[in-house]
Amino acid sequence: MNFSSKLIEEAVSAFASLPGIGKKTALRLTLHLVSQDVEYSREFAQALTQMREKIRHCIDCHNISDAEHCAICANPGRDKGLVCVVEGIRDVMAIEETGQFRGLYHVLGGIISPIEGIGPEQLNIDSLIQRVEKGTIKELILAISPTIEGETTMYYLTRKMADHDIRVSTIARGVSFGGDLEYADELTLGRSIQARIPYRVASDPDARS
Amino acid sequence: MNFSSKLIEEAVSAFASLPGIGKKTALRLTLHLVSQDVEYSREFAQALTQMREKIRHCIDCHNISDAEHCAICANPGRDKGLVCVVEGIRDVMAIEETGQFRGLYHVLGGIISPIEGIGPEQLNIDSLIQRVEKGTIKELILAISPTIEGETTMYYLTRKMADHDIRVSTIARGVSFGGDLEYADELTLGRSIQARIPYRVASDPDARS
Numbered sequence: 001m002n003f004s005s006k007l008i009e010e011a012v013s014a015f016a017s018l019p020g021i022g023k024k025t026a027l028r029l030t031l032h033l034v035s036q037d038v039e040y041s042r043e044f045a046q047a048l049t050q051m052r053e054k055i056r057h058c059i060d061c062h063n064i065s066d067a068e069h070c071a072i073c074a075n076p077g078r079d080k081g082l083v084c085v086v087e088g089i090r091d092v093m094a095i096e097e098t099g100q101f102r103g104l105y106h107v108l109g110g111i112i113s114p115i116e117g118i119g120p121e122q123l124n125i126d127s128l129i130q131r132v133e134k135g136t137i138k139e140l141i142l143a144i145s146p147t148i149e150g151e152t153t154m155y156y157l158t159r160k161m162a163d164h165d166i167r168v169s170t171i172a173r174g175v176s177f178g179g180d181l182e183y184a185d186e187l188t189l190g191r192s193i194q195a196r197i198p199y200r201v202a203s204d205p206d207a208r209s
Numbered sequence: 210m211n212f213s214s215k216l217i218e219e220a221v222s223a224f225a226s227l228p229g230i231g232k233k234t235a236l237r238l239t240l241h242l243v244s245q246d247v248e249y250s251r252e253f254a255q256a257l258t259q260m261r262e263k264i265r266h267c268i269d270c271h272n273i274s275d276a277e278h279c280a281i282c283a284n285p286g287r288d289k290g291l292v293c294v295v296e297g298i299r300d301v302m303a304i305e306e307t308g309q310f311r312g313l314y315h316v317l318g319g320i321i322s323p324i325e326g327i328g329p330e331q332l333n334i335d336s337l338i339q340r341v342e343k344g345t346i347k348e349l350i351l352a353i354s355p356t357i358e359g360e361t362t363m364y365y366l367t368r369k370m371a372d373h374d375i376r377v378s379t380i381a382r383g384v385s386f387g388g389d390l391e392y393a394d395e396l397t398l399g400r401s402i403q404a405r406i407p408y409r410v411a412s413d414p415d416a417r418s
Contacts, residue, residue: 004280004305005273007260014256018238029227031298033261034273041261045254047223051216052242052250064214064243071213089240093212 003027008034060131062107062124064089072096072104079103081138085128085157087111087150091143103141106131111144111153120156128157132164139167146173212236217243269340271316271333273298281305281313288312290347294337294366296320296359300352312350315340320353320362329365337366341373348376355382 003009008030015026033041057063058070061083065071072078072092082103086092092105108123131137142157144150158168174192175184184192212218217239224235242250266272267279270292274280281287281301291312295301301314317332340346351366353359363379370377383401384393393401 003302005264005275007264007275008273010256011260014253017253019241020234020237025229027299027302028229030257030260032228033257034264034298038261041258044223044226045258047219048239048242049250049254051220051239052247055214055216055243064217066214066216089243090236093236096213 057107060127061105062109062127063092063105077102080136082141083128083131083137083139084141084143086143087145095143106140108144108153111147111149112156113149123153125157125160129160132161132166137166139169142168142170144170266316269336270314271318271336272301272314286311289345291350292337292340292346292348293350293352295352296354304352315349317353317362320356320358321365322358332362334366334369338369341370341375346375348378351377351379353379 003012008027011030011033012023012026015021015029016023021029033044054066056065056067058065058073059068060073061070063070063072067074079102082101083106084095084101084103085106085108086095087108087110089107092107095101095105106124106128108125108128110118110123112118112120112123132140140157140161142154144154154170161168172195173188174195175181175188181189212221217236220239220242221232221235224230224238225232230238242253263275265274265276267274267282268277269282270279272279272281276283288311291310292315293304293310293312294315294317295304296317296319298316301316304310304314315333315337317334317337319327319332321327321329321332337349341349349366349370351363353363367377381404382397383404384390384397390398
């Protein structure tokens with residue numbers, strides 16, 4: 001594209017270096033900055049640099065954090081006996097969004113992938129074992145994608161936990177609530193039949209116990 | 210969304226304040242910055258603030274510019290007798306992309322719109338008249354959208370130019386090259402029949418003169 005301005009060209013390149021932002025969108029965003037006060041661009045830039053310079057990773061669970069411990073680990077109301085093991089930060093956010101989980105997390109920072117050269121030593125697995133060895137954790141919930149790499153990671157973790165007196169579970173997978181059977185993929189539908197559970201009437205108070 | 214980090218929240222808000230960027234995309238972009246070096250975020254932020262602080266508008270044509278005169282006005286190879294009048298900066302870029310125009314531009318900075326309270330005095334019309342009064346401009350090409358506001362603007366400009374010895378033209382509109390007639394909108398197709406031109410064989414050298 002012909003920008004007739006070096007400054008615009010550099011700003012467009014900066015935006016276009018972000019994932020999923022093409023040249024046209026980058027130009028639109030750049031011209032938006034031009035149409036606003038100088039102060040707007042300064043504040044925008046500052047929010048990003050401040051965040052990047054000050055952001056840390058929680059020393060316990062490796063979640064992103066503003067302080068040494070993240071807000072979840074620092075919360076005294078959370079169940080310290082229950083730890084949900086996830087691949088990344090976004091998984092933490094997705095589970096937090098549900099409001100259904102009151103335990104802590106452990107962010108692996110990826111999954112074991114020999115093809116990409118990621119072994120257990122590149123992931124936050126040692127620190128997970130150290131947390132388990134402290135003895136407060138009663139159960140690990142593995143919330144990891146059921147891909148080949150994910151299954152490998154879960155198998156590795158389960159073997160590592162075999163020596164410890166700890167329950168290891170994985171999240172339930174199946175046809176989603178409101179999902180039509182005819183549109184469910186075969187693997188999910190097949191597994192959901194194999195992993196069937198006893199039917200409970202939702203309104204039956206006994207069934208809830 | 211629950212970010213468990215004030216810094217992340219602020220960076221996400223900053224990205225989400227841009228047009229067309231939603232919360233989910235903003236989070237994706239923020240986490241991309243986190244995954245890169247601190248230096249990347251600094252350079253990204255600097256490209257934007259530098260651009261915004263230093264960018265100017267050409268004192269002749271009001272196009273965005275790094276200097277007093279934009280690269281187009283400063284180019285001695287451009288035809289100073291031909292000026293294309295456009296609404297905005299993006300129109301300049303679109304026309305420059307074609308490589309078909311060797312004249313100069315005049316950016317109005319909008320069009321006359323009584324509903325939005327934009328009158329001729331809010332647009333760069335006075336400076337256009339001053340440019341015309343200098344006498345070097347032979348023809349104005351109005352490349353303005355044929356909406357009600359656009360037509361009003363073109364009518365206003367044409368009347369203002371009536372006292373000057375200058376040709377005023379508008380760009381050709383019609384069914385696009387390669388466009389199927391059945392998919393063309395009625396207005397465009399109807400006007401393209403009214404504004405029909407004599408057929409010329411493209412390979413006929415006489416027809417090109």
